[in-house]
Amino acid sequence: MDLSSLIDNMSTGFSVALSPDKLIFGLLGVVIGTAVGVLPGLGPSVAIALLLPLTFGLDPTSAFILFGGIYYGTMYGGSTTSILINTPGDAAASVSTFEGYPMARRGLGGVALATSAIGSFIGGTFATFMLMLAASSLAAVTLWFGPPEYFAMMLLALAMVTGMAGKSLPRALFALSLGLGLAMVGIDMQTGANRLTFGVQELYGGIDVALGAVGLFAVGEALWLIAAPLDSASERLPTNRLWLTMDEWRRSAVPWLRGTVVGFCSGLLPGTGATFATFLSYGVERRFSKHPEQFGKGAIEGLAGPEAANNAAAGASMVPLLALGIPGSATTAIMLVAFQLYGLQPGPTLMETNKDLVWGLIASLYVANVLLVILNLPLVGLWVQLLRIPKGLMTAIILVFSTVGAYSLQGSLGDVVIVWLLGVAAFLLRRFGFPIAPVLLGLVLGPMLEQDLRRSLAISSGDFGIFLTRPIALAIFALIAGLAVYRLASLLRARRAAAA
Amino acid sequence: MDLTLHANRNQPATPDRRAVVAGGLALAALSGPAVAAGEFPQRPLSLLVPANPGGGWDQLARLMQQVITAGKLSPRPIDVFNKGGAGGAIGLADLVTRRHDDPYTLMVAGSVMVGSTISQDSPFKVSQTRPLARLILEDLVVAVPTNSPFQTMAALVAAFRRDPAAIAWSGGSAGGVDHILAGLIAEAAGLGPDVVRYVAFSGGGEASAAIMGGQVTAAIAGLGEWKPLADAGHIRLLATGSPQRVGDGTVPTLREAGLDVVLQNWRGVFAAPGAPDDALRWWSDLLDRMRREPAWQQFLRNKGWADGYMPGEDFARFIRAEEAKTGTVLARLGIGGGGGGNSPVGPWAVPQGVGVLAAASLAGVAWETRRLRPGQAVAPAGLEDDDEGGGPLPLWGRFGAGAAIVPLYIGALNFVGFAVATPIFILAICLLMRSTTLKWDIPAAIGISAAVWLLFTRLLDIALP
Known part of the structure; x- marks a missing residue:
């Protein structure tokens, strides 16, 4: 697309937005x-599904501007409770608990929230910019990635994040x-076999x-707060x-x-997503820090890093939708x-035919980012007041929100039981010196790692050579090997x- | 066994209807046939989608909602809620157990559920519901990437006959219609169905990206889903599984390619098994009026779905026949029931690998523990994990109290409801943590409960127990 038509389109877009x-x-x-986003469990897809019936009376442009705002807004809001009370607002915000919550405990809650808001703004704006500039060509690139490439990327993420090991490698591996x-529980997609469900x-x-994020972090932390002796619950x-x-x-x-x-690249690929992006970004920061x-x-x-990554990934996932309709x-x-209910087919x-809608939506994503940063930076002062709530009450609030959040996902108390059991497991692991973050990492990467491995081997009839004959997969494997050699060398040194 | 500790949002809660948990076994909801004839419906209606938002069932349910709302066909509002997982088996279990007598909820599902309940050996079958009407038929298509050497279905089948292992088929989850069609094509081509190399994707974007990018040789999906991609030149449609040519007639059928296979995906609505007849009559009338709406017909045309309306008893017979047929086909194809299909890596290989990793790392932990000096304890780890060992050690007694109070709370939610259980729970936690500001905690507990209640039920429209 040439520059003048781009400017033309964007001025149409902004005049709409x-x-x-x-x-x-x-x-x-x-x-x-x-x-x-702030409420644990509920994510953007549930929010949009809930609002869909209310938008039937609207024109499509208004509806999609609303949805775009919701999507970006959840990415901003999700990290707030991650940072303040160790309760991820949605799965993509879990990584923010790793550093955000310790920052809040050191009295840097406000700084962490501001860092997160600015990072979200940068990530979201960049992704929107790329969406505007090069949606079609970027979408074509995503098609080069098949199961072998996804598998290689999952391994890369695992290799990057082994840094989470902390003091003891065996303990981290056990947690992983x-x-x-946990990720293998359920009906297997490739064969329909019923695995590890014990009939439940x-x-x-x-x-x-x-559910894993809320259980492992929020409920686990609440149980820890209850059990660890304090001077007073009013602290x-x-x-x-x-x-x-x-x-x-x-x-x-x-x-x-x-x-x-990092977030933008993983968000483009239909097989990865925002949660994966945050883990990868965390690993990258740890490695380069x-x-x-x-x-x-x-x-x-x-x-x-992860805060910018999850917003960039959210923006990037609009690329295949708008450019290819997938x-x-x-x-x-x-x-x-929603597009199809309006009789529209993205692509x-x-x-070309519905410039007001598409370019209005893209322009409104810029506007949403600006609105969100204007909304969130002054809110930082208000949010940190939450930290002034006494610990007893705070613990109760964490548990109530985790319960209601888990319930609201599917309307099932069974999910609440799962969350609570994971919380108890997290407490026990932590008591005996096992880190908890690798458990969530396993839960996030496990399904993709397994399915893409098996898809790759189904494509190649069981021949492992498929990982070495495809250039992108091979390049990623070379990168993993390089990282391993580098780490080994620095250990030896x-x-x-x-x-000496 | 059903865990049955669940209560659903959008639960149409009459005062006399409450899920009862007894001895871990499900009891059907107690409810009197309070609905008088002619007065149905007295409350809002729901469509249960046993899948996550975005799939075919979800689209159909949201279309129904849109057409019914826009045409003002129902005196009461109608909402859509999702209860996904396991190819629809979880939503189905919800309908036939907890909503056994509920006339206000219809489930929107289709042929994939027939396959998945059989291949998973689920305790509930689709025929245990009251099938109300089949609404649409969707033709299945076989597609190849645009740069594929196969220009026709005959060429693809010839290559498949020459070397079955050279063709990677793909489609939705194992045991679904896509998988069955791949097996039937193999049979019709004179090959054993067990030679099909089938790569399952979770549907939607992943499957489309895989075929557009040429990751697999051929793929199967609904015509409605892939027609736009074919029109845009991203993929090439080789054949449809319909009895005769559909749409603009440019895509031949499998029969024309010399394969005696006809398979169509269908979707319809199902009522709870104990729903009273007058309510079912009302629903049937509503569906009949709905499908006459121009908006409905228009959307079906746009989407490439055929009007496959089949009401009442015919549909129930159709379902029973489908179950029998699907069962024999799946057995012939070796899918489900623990059978691993034709996957080079079986369903248990990766879990076993994970088990080995867990055992090895535990051995490592044991070795580490033995190297501890006498008197040195295992330090707790945590996210705030610092060099001093992560703060003071927790007390087991208080952990036990905390861990016990939460299930009490969950139980209380089920029996006395959110509004009563939550303030008491908040106060209990404050007491447990020796709060010194109890006189402030009591109003705070009530305030928080009220705020959460308002937020979820009023603003987000999610019913709490």
Whole structure:
């Protein structure tokens, strides 16, 4: 697309998105999205599905501006409770608990929230920019990725995140295998076999990642708060300042950009998604950080990267939807249904025939990002007031929200029981020195890792050569090998230095 | 066995209807036949989609909702809710157990559910519902990537006969209509159905991206889903599984390609098994009026779905026949019932690998523990894991109290409801944590409960127990 038609399209888009009535729908969307994001369990796809019937009377442009606002808003809102009370608002926000919550406990809750809002703005804006500029050509690139490439990417993410191991590698590996085991529960997609469900019907569909995140982090933390002796339940967390220092700006800047790129690339691919993107980004930051010893104790890099990554991934998943008409995530799948209910089929034709809608939507995503950052930065001061709630009450709130959040996903108390059991498991693991983050990592990566391995081998009739004959897969494997060699070399060097 | 600790949002809760849990066994909801004839419906109606938002069933349900609402066909509002997982088996179990007598909920499902309940050996079958009407038929299509060497179905089948292992077929989850069609094509081509190399995708974007990118040789999906991709030149449609040519007539049928196979996907609505007849009559009348709406017919044309309306007793017979037929086909294809199909890596290979990893890492942990110096304890780990060992050690007694109070709360939710259970629960936690500000905690507990209640039921429209 040449520049003049792009400018033409975008001016059409902005004239739509900035007209007063559309602006109101955008604002409504970001407010609803932020609220849904803050609530544990509920994610953007559920929110849009709930609102779909209410939009039947609207014109499609207004409806999609509303949905776009909700999608971006949930990505902003999800991390708020991750940071403040260790309760991920949705699955894509779980990684924010790793560094965000320790930051809040050190009195840096306000800083963490501001870092997250700015990172989200950068990630979201970049993704929208790329969506505007090169949707069609980017969508074509995603088609080069098949099961072998996805499998290689999952391994890369695993290799990146082994840094989560902490003090003891066997303990981290055990936690990871527990998570992978949980991921295998349910009906197997490739064969229809019933695995590890022990006849409990609630488990046939597998364990939802959102339930895992809420159970392992929120309920586990609440049980820990109950059991760990305190001076008093009235104790409050300290809060110092709300804004970033020069040093924190410097440390966050590169992770924001790196997270944006990582998030955007994984968001483009229909087989990966925002949660995967945040894990990968966290691993990347940990690997490149100058302060690896601070990770797990509130390293701002480990928050900035994933926060930019999840918004970039959300924006990127709109690329295959608008350019090809294929959904790249649960949220874009429900948006595709909405398009079709309006009698529209997303794809290259729609981008030509219905310029008001498509370009209005893209422009409104820019507007949503600006609205969200304007909305969220002043809210930081308000949110940190939550930390002033006494611990007793706070623990109760965490448990109530986790329960209601898990219930609202499918309207099933069985899901609440799963969340609570995972919380108890998380408490026990933590008591005996096992890290919890690898369990969630296993739960997130497990299904993709397994299915794509088996799909690859089904395509090649069981020949492992398929991983080595495809250039992209081979390149990713080479990268993994390079990382392993590098890590081994640095270990050896450290050992030699210690011996000398 | 059904866990039955679930209560559903959108549960049409009459005062005399409450899920009862007794001895871990499900009892049907107690409810009197309070609905007088002619007065149905007295409350809002629901469509249960036993899949996550975005799929074919979801689309059909949302279309029904849109047409019924826009045409003002129902005196009461109608909503759609999703209860996905396991090819629809979870939603089906909900309909035939907890909603056994509920006249206000219809389930929207289709042929994939018949296949999945059989291949998973599910305790509930589709024929246990009251099948109300078949609404649409969707033709299945066989597609190849645009740059594929196969220009016709005959060429693809010839190559498949020469070397079955060279063709990778793909489609939706194992045991569904796509998988069955692949097996039937193999049979009609004179090959054993067990030679099909089938790659399952979760549907939607992943399957479309795989065929567009040429990751697989050929793929099967609904015509409605892939017609737009074919029109845009991303894929090439080789054949349909319909009895005669459909749509603009450009795509030949499988029969024309010399394969005696006809298989169509269908979708319809199902009522709860104990729903009273007058309610079913009302629903049937509603469906009949709905399918006459121009908006309905228009959408079906856009989507490439055929009007496959088949009401009442005919549909029930059709379902029984489908179950019998699907059962024999699946058995012939070796799908389900624990059989691994024709996958080079069986369903248990990866879990076994994970088990080995778990055992090896536990051995590593044991070795580490033995190397601890006497008197040195295992330090708790945590996200705030610091060098001092993660803060003070927790007390087991208080953990036990905390871990016990939560299931009590969940039970209370089921019996006395959210509004009563939540303030008490919040106060119990505060007491357990020795709060010194109890006089503030009591209003706070009531305030929080009220706020959560308002937020979910009023703003988000999700009913709480």
